[in-house]
Amino acid sequence: MFQRSTLSAALAAAGLTLCTTLPAHACDCGMDDEPTPTTPSATQPQPARAAAVLAAAPAGAGLNTAAQAAPSAPTSGTPAAAPASTQLGRVEVTSRRDKDKSTLTQPDVRTARDRINTTPGGVSVIDADSYRDGRVANLADALAFAPGVLAQPRFGAEETRLSIRGSGLQRTFHGRGLKLMQDGVPMNLADGGFDFQAIDALSARYIEVWRGANALQYGAATLGGAINFVSPNGFNSDALDARQELGSFGYRRTLVSGGYAGEHFDAYLAANLFAQDGFRRHAVQDTRRLFANLGWMIDRKLETRLYIGWADSDSELPGSITKAQLNADPRAANPANITGDQKRDIRWTRVSNKTVWAPDAEQRIEVFWSASDKSLFHPIFQVIDQKNRDTTAELRYVNSAPVLGLQQRLTLGYNPARGTTDEDRWLNVGGQRGARTNASRQLARTDVLYAESQLSVLPALQLSAGAARVTARRQLEDRFIAGTPADPVSESFNVRYSGTVPKLGAIYAIGKDIQLFGNWSASYEPPSFGELAGGLRPVITRAQRGKTLEVGTRGTSKLASGALQWDVAAYEARITDELLQIATNVVGASITVNAPRTLRRGLEIGVGGQHGALDWRAVAKLSRNTFDGDPTYGNRPLPGLPERTARLEAGWRFSSALRLSVNAQHASGHAVDFARSWFADAYTVYGLRVGGEPEKHWKWFIEGRNLANTKYASTTGVVRDAAGRDTAQFLPGDGRAVYAGIEFKFN
Structure with missing residues (x-):
């Protein structure tokens, strides 16, 4: 040869x-x-390239x-x-x-990070490799070091209390106030709610977090913003990835995934099993998932990708206990949850498609659609049966052609969503259906029309402006009581909502490594059925509206021993008719009310660095959430969330095969009632992790969590007035635990 x-x-x-x-x-x-684009590494912000990125990486961009x-x-x-x-x-x-292959439907990590430089506000890109060094049981593990994100597991389970800038402040179950996406395709139900069981961070390649109005380019008009989970594809995934995690409280998680790439076709498949006995009694979890995507590069200008998701999740619910019970036995379950065999079982299937056409270097047309089917069996203080069928679509146009010689990016989009829910309610007899107590059909319709323009008016200055128009309809047809004049108690309603959301923003570059940014924006959130029909009786609530001002900075400073990176944002949001959820005297039941005026002030900090073999990172969130001249509560702080949270990790890499790190997590105490008569205590927990990659195919870790075995409430419910008495609103965090994992990859 x-x-x-x-x-x-x-x-x-x-x-x-x-x-x-x-x-x-x-x-x-x-x-x-077309060759793979050679985008410069964006592990450090590069503000000087912001104008070029406008053309090279439009919203949702894949190939440059x-x-x-x-x-x-x-x-x-x-x-x-x-x-x-x-x-x-x-x-x-x-x-x-x-590994750096970017497709039209799925941009690579470097392209996603470059887009930060054109966003006048708080945005984070979390590479999956940054959290796969340890246990990945829920979103709290994946988003632990995302600035401004509060993720609190309810009882070590996948269902997590997720909040950004106080979104869904009192929502201690399910999710609302955020737009959740997979590869830019919405995953929310038509009424805006979402289920955590439909998300698998372990199967993502990276996660984008767009805080507040910075998510407008995705059509998100909520206070919290949007989170986008970007999947691997056949080009950048391993041919085989097998991962096993084991640990305390019967924890076990298995992931088997792999991809295939041909000349024009690629495919990715991930199968995930999750189970645990749980730290608390009556907290057994068992979830099985499949995720797949199949891409077809018709040519270098046109690509389509089909996504399939399936989840089968069974979860026992240990419920809330009193503070005294938490301190005496944090593993205890609420007695009513045991006698009622309370749980949340979900069967979920979703099919979606994303097609992108780039007729030239300056235009993109993106078309999405998805259809999902979900069944819910949910014995709590009553038995809830639900059948959900939701469809959504989105059309997005991106143009990055220069205007008068200036770099710019224009995004236009329309996102309609439709959903139907058939719901039956029954008496809970030991976790089984007793006599029927209610039946209804719920129809949800939400439409969002949005536009955003970004223009580099000077080499160091970029301006942006945008707006969204939100219209929604929520209709409930009472199928249990007809509502005749003799019995006029029908719960049927038909309400409509509409609102406009403007945004203005600017970025100013100081040199090539530092940016200053700011924006003013509005938010608009029609209630989901969880607010309208989730309690004992429907309460017709108004849409939540807000105006937010944000300023901040991000950048990199090179030091003699390494580099320092930061992402800091301060905000103030004035909310009108905030949707506040309050527990009732019936265990597990709640109602939602509108607070006339509330105020948010916060500081979001993300910082990190590497100095030789030492690397470290930290996030902190300081917030003040208060009523604003309320007739009853004046300017009192709102209950439900800690005002101060922080997390720190520092590690020393002895070699590629061995890294040792320590971590700590802190949260301040907070009230559990509007009268501020009863409080959850502040806490700090510590952890230790060791692991490494002895060679390119293998990765391992062993970690200890809550090593001091601290007793604390990971989250709480909220009541109107505890009157200074201990009340069952506390969800204990896990005690001391040890986890281990091993992963094998083959290219």
């Missing part, structure tokens, strides 16, 4: 060229296949279509004929997966 130099010379003599650089699926020797491949120049000189007796040896060409 010829050596490469001999072969190259022979081909040159024949007037041919040897291609030595191969993308994942084809040899690009002047062929039509502005970077075109130049065909190889022909070999100069007159080719000489090869001797007839010359025979070339066999040439073996092999391809490999490209």
Whole structure:
């Protein structure tokens, strides 16, 4: 067989060229296949490139279509004929997966990080590798170091209390106040709620967190913003990834995933099993999931990708206990939860598609659709049976053509969502259906029309403006009581909501590594059925409206021993008709009311650095959530969330096979009632982790959590007035625990 130099010379003599650089699926020797873009590393902010990123990475961008491949120049000189007796040896060409491969439907991590530089507000990109070094049981594990995000597991389970800037302040179950997406495709139900069991952070490649109005380019008009889980595909995934986690309280989690990449097709499949006995009694969890996506690169300008998701989740609910019970026995369950065999069982299936057409380097048209089917069996203080069928679609147009010689990006979008829920309610007889107590059909419709423009008016200054129009309808048809004049207690209603959400923003670059940013925006949130029909009786609530001012900075400072990175944002939000949820005297029941005026003030801090073998990171959130001249409560702080939270991790890497890190988590105390007569205590818990990658195929970890075995409430419910008495509103956090994991990858 010829050596490469001999072969190259022979081909040159024949007037041919040897291609030595191969993308994942084809040899690009002047062929039509577009090469992988060479985007500079964005692990550090690069404000000076913000104008270029406007054109190179539009909203939802994948390939940098502005970077075109130049065909190889022909070999100069007159080719000489090869001797007839010359025979070339066999040439073996092999391809490999490209971890940085970006497709039209799924941008790579570097492109996502570059987009931060064009966003005038708080945005984070969390690479999955940053949290896969330890246990990944829920969103609290994945979003632990996302600035401004509060994620509190309710009892070590997947269902998590998730809040950004006080969104869903008193919502201690399910989720609201955020737009949740997979690869830019909405995952919320049509009424705005979402289920945590439909999300698997372990199967994501990275996570984008768009806080507040910074998510407008995705059509999010909520106070909290949006979270986008970006999946691996056949090009950037491993051919095989097998991961096993085991630990205390019967915890076990298994992930098997893999991908395939051909010339025009790629596929990715992940199967996930999660189970635990739980720290508390009556807290057994058992979840099975499948996620898959199949992509077809029709050509370099057109790509479509099909997504399939399935989850089967059974969860026992240990319920809330009193503070005295927490201190005496944090593993205890509420007695009513045991006698009623309270649980939440979900069967969920979702099919979606994302098609992107980029007719040229400056335009993109993105079309999404999804359809989901969910069944819920939920014995609590009553038995709730639900059948949900939801559909959503979205059309997004992005144009990055210069205007008067200035770089810009224009995003236009329309997102309609429709949902139908058939609900039956029964008496809870030992966790089984007793006599029927209610029946209804719930119809939800939400439409969002949005636009955002970003313009670089100076090399160091970018301005942005945008707006969204939200219209919604919530209709409930009472199928249990007709509501006749003799019995006028029908719960039927039909309400409509509409609101406009403007936004203005600016970014100013100081040098190439520091940015200052600010924005003013509004938010608008129609209630979900969890607010309208989730309690003992429907209470017709108004939409929550708000206006937010945000300023901040992000950047990198190079030090003699390493580098310092930061992301800091301060905000003030004035909310009108805030949706506040209050527990009733019936265990497990709640109602939602509108607070006339409330006020949010907060500081979100994310900072980290690397100095030789030492790396560290920290996040902190300082917030003040209060009533604003309320007739009853004046300017009192709102209950339900700690005003101060912080998390720190520092690690020392001895080698690639061994890294040792310590971590700590702190939360201040907070009231559990509006009268501020009873409080959850402040707490600090500590952990230790050791792990590494002994060689490229293997990864391992062992970690200890809450090593001091601290007794604390991970989250609480909220009541109107506890009158200074201990009340069952406390959900204990897990005690001392040890977890271990091992992962094998094969490219």
